[in-house]
Amino acid sequence: MSTLTAEDVLAATRHWIEKAVIGLNLCPFARAVYVKNQVRIVVSTARHLDAFLDDLDRELDLLVNTPAEEIDTTLLVHATLFPDFEVFNDFLNVVDDVVAEHDLEGVIQVAPFHPLFQFEGTAPDDVTNATNRAPFPTLHLLREDSVERAIETAGGDADAIVERNLQTLRELGADGWRAWMAER
Numbered sequence: 001m002s003t004l005t006a007e008d009v010l011a012a013t014r015h016w017i018e019k020a021v022i023g024l025n026l027c028p029f030a031r032a033v034y035v036k037n038q039v040r041i042v043v044s045t046a047r048h049l050d051a052f053l054d055d056l057d058r059e060l061d062l063l064v065n066t067p068a069e070e071i072d073t074t075l076l077v078h079a080t081l082f083p084d085f086e087v088f089n090d091f092l093n094v095v096d097d098v099v100a101e102h103d104l105e106g107v108i109q110v111a112p113f114h115p116l117f118q119f120e121g122t123a124p125d126d127v128t129n130a131t132n133r134a135p136f137p138t139l140h141l142l143r144e145d146s147v148e149r150a151i152e153t154a155g156g157d158a159d160a161i162v163e164r165n166l167q168t169l170r171e172l173g174a175d176g177w178r179a180w181m182a183e184r
Helices: 006-022 030-035 049-064 085-101 127-132 144-153 158-182
Strands: 039-043 073-077 108-113 138-143
Touching: 006 030, 006 039, 006 073, 006 158, 030 039, 039 049, 049 073, 049 085, 049 108, 049 138, 085 108, 108 127, 108 144, 127 158, 138 144
Parallel strands: 039 073
Antiparallel strands: 073 138, 108 138
């Protein structure tokens, strides 16, 4: 992990969750599970894709076999394995295959985050890309049941949440985003 330690990666990930995800309310369901310590954050130190896939296998098995009251969601983070967003984005096809191999389609969904995340049709510097930007490449393993309950609690309109997030970031602007995230 070069000069970064697992503790550094964990601290940066927690900062991102607390400042961006919860602080800007980008995920209206995150606060409840985070404050109840039901968010598992795993920093992978795999040296190659096969070992990272082993980590993914273990985390999928653990999540599906652990009550949601103990672990509702898992973030699998790797600081160095996916420096290129396009490679990470292509890798998501393999992740989908792994979820299917575990017979977890419709049970677990995976949301991708990457420091260089870019939505199709946006410029690299478009601030709205920040909705899916994390300090390090991250696979967020979510229980479908928990997502559905949270969407219902939030009014039942996931598209409205996405649109609100985009508007929040547009209003903040790129400079505002950098300043917000720099605050400790």
